[in-house]
Amino acid sequence: MPAHALRPFEPRKTPVQRRAAVTVDAISEATIQVLLKHGINQLTTTRVAERAGVSVGTLYQYYPNKQSLLFAVLADHLDHVASAVEDACARARGTPLSEMMKTVVEAFVDAKMTRIDVSVSLYQIAADVGGPALARRMGQRSRKALEATLQTAPDLVSAPDSFAVEMMFASMAGATRYVLESGASPAMIRNLRHHLVVLCQSYMKAQQRRSR
Amino acid sequence: MPAHALRPFEPRKTPVQRRAAVTVDAISEATIQVLLKHGINQLTTTRVAERAGVSVGTLYQYYPNKQSLLFAVLADHLDHVASAVEDACARARGTPLSEMMKTVVEAFVDAKMTRIDVSVSLYQIAADVGGPALARRMGQRSRKALEATLQTAPDLVSAPDSFAVEMMFASMAGATRYVLESGASPAMIRNLRHHLVVLCQSYMKAQQRRSR
DNA sequence: TCAGTTTATGAAGGATTCTTCAGATTTGGC
DNA sequence: GCCAAATCTGAAGAATCCTTCATAAACTGA
Secondary structure, three states: OOHHHHHHHOOOOOOOOHHHHHHHHHHHHHHHHHHHHHOHHHOOHHHHHHHHOOOHHHHHHHOOOHHHHHHHHHHHHHHHHHHHHHHHHHHHOOOOHHHHHHHHHHHHHHHHHOOHHHHHHHOOOOOOOOHHHHHHHHHHHHHHHHHHHHOOOOOOOOOOOHHHHHHHHHHHHHHHHHHHHOOOOHHHHHHHHHHHHHHHHHHHHHHHHOOO | OOHHHHHHHOOOOOOOOHHHHHHHHHHHHHHHHHHHHHOHHHOOHHHHHHHHOOOHHHHHHHOOOHHHHHHHHHHHHHHHHHHHHHHHHHHHOOOOHHHHHHHHHHHHHHHHHOOHHHHHHHOOOOOOOOHHHHHHHHHHHHHHHHHHHHOOOOOOOOOOOHHHHHHHHHHHHHHHHHHHHOOOOHHHHHHHHHHHHHHHHHHHHHHHHOOO
């Protein structure tokens, strides 16, 4: 999705006073709540405003339309996750491959799990709002960060190709989604975390062996 | 999702005459087309009927509501994929682990790709229509089939735990989704197919090593 | 050919929702 | 305390969409 296609989703006005900032936050949070409680189909702009304790008009002061609201919430979340991955990559520089993967994968899962409700509810809106494009953008960010870090691994034989790295993130995201949408118990999440580490470690090691 | 929650999605009437069967097919197909061309938000019951060359009333003769229409299309597709996996598992019995994985993974990807347009467009409706529940059901079917087949592998050290197997399918599905939603070129799809084989093979082998 | 069954039609009812805007209220600096 | 800017309000307009039902057409077996 080209940049201009994201334009109609841009916020209408930026808060100046503190109370406005509070309002905007309340609206974001209310969006999540409504999404969780009623689902995307019952998410109306009025209902979100109600839940946020403001009037619809206020909502439309900051978001040009319903889509832009959903878009903003989703983009925030994905940015949060991508940043966590980037941080982890920075932290993991110079460590052995295996440890590197552990650090990055756990950072990803933990970022997703800091607010499970957000993660779960946002799966619903991906389709509406250019979710695939956003996901791809995040995939690219993560890939670049990890590729740079991989270069610093002392036991690296050959750098995995870009496709493999992107694939790895997509796989992680898919498995995480599956677990979260299954109503993840804490025990399952621990399980997920551990299994994803193994999955990614073994995949990246396999990439090493086939350095054609 | 318990069985009764799926009830309201059940078809209203089953076609008796041939022309009715043709109509139902046309409606299914039209649903895909509209989904692809206009997206879920512009998918109206009238538009689907138009595209199918019938009137709205006809549509409502076979589907009690819009959701049931979407549900049916999604369920069909997922069933198709799950069946393909089950068949592959049956075919792969008694072969070495590595070959087994190749057979199953390729069957999965190929099933998804027989009609790329269907796969792509259906991602949009998953949220509306209990997609997660359907996906889980398919995950279970695939897991059971593969577990049974794994037992017959001559070089199996220890059976991977159920969670790992489910995880594997979820990862595959996630990576596939990512690629398809990126506008998959044929070359990318070949790439995906191959990488997923490697991913699953190495993951399953890793499970062998840690047979605690 | 005929009667009963199946299938198709599409205008219209009923309901929901997005979005606007003119005016009221609050804030912050002076 | 005062004023301009910022913020908030919420009823109502405008549009869209799902679903029904009375009627018509097509089919099938006898």
